[in-house]
Amino acid sequence: MDSFSKNIANIRQDYCQATLSESETGKDPVLFFTKWFEEAQHADCMEVNALTLATVDAAHKPHARIVLLKGLEDGQFIFFTNYESDKGNDLAANPYASMVFFWPELQRQVRVEGVISKVPEAYSDTYFKSRPVSSQIGAIASPQSRRISSRETLETAITELSARAHIERPDHWGGYQLQPQKIEFWQGRASRLHDRIIFEKQSAPADWEQYRVAP
Known part of the structure; x- marks a missing residue:
């Protein structure tokens, strides 16, 4: 093992801020989230x-990237992106995804797995209009995940769009909603004996199975 690897291996953080019990999480994981x-x-x-949003493409290769949660409605986790991006193409081929939230200040992590679908167009329109104009222009100008010849190409497109009097949401940009099928709450504990409590969706709409797994 070289010195760099030894330095990485020696990075340690013990967790001792809190505990997590089944009684604390209750019976509704979305409410506890x-x-x-x-x-x-x-x-x-x-x-x-x-x-972190993890998706799988048509060739069964996984991909992960950071996105921002922009809503939690009717138990569904909502984010927005370019439908023609890599993540959009992945979700068109395989509409299942996993989300991971990590809040190191509280030594907590949440994993959410489920089925993805597009939000209604009216919802995307409303959110798009609420964004700063510069963000609206960026969503139109950027051919997300595609090769571009230079940074200047992107900046030129932004300059041209900035001259427009009115900006509309493009068809290729909008929201996705993840309907959770499994949610795991992770609370860091000392000696790596972390608390992990999982909820899995059952056949009845409001029913979740709750159980603990080893760290």
């Missing part, structure tokens, strides 16, 4: 709504 999210906000966690 909301509680943890609000606590992360109050703890000033950096980019509290940032999550």
Whole structure:
């Protein structure tokens, strides 16, 4: 093992801030997620709504990237992106995804797995109009995930779009919603004996099975 690898191997952080019990999570994992999210906000966690989104393409190759949670409605986790991006193409081929939230300030992690679908167009329109104009222009100008010849090409497109009097949401940009089938709450504990409590969706719409797994 070289010195760089030894340095990495020696990085350690013990966790001792809190515990997590089945009684604390309750029976509704989405409601408990909301509680943890609000606590992360109050703890000033950096980019509290940032999550790792993992998808699988048509060739069964996994891909992951950071996106931002922009809504949680009717139990569904919502984010927005370019439908023609790599993640959009992955979801068109395989509409299943996993989200991971990590709030190191609280030594907590949440994993959410489920089925992805597009939000209604009216919902995407409403959110698009709420964004700063510069962000609206960026969504139109950027052919996300595609090769471009230079940075100047992108900046030229932005300059041309900035001259427009009115900006409309493009058809290739909008929201996705993840309907969770499995949610895991992870609370860091000492000696790597972390608390992990999982909820799995059952056949009845409101029913979740709750159980604990080893760390």
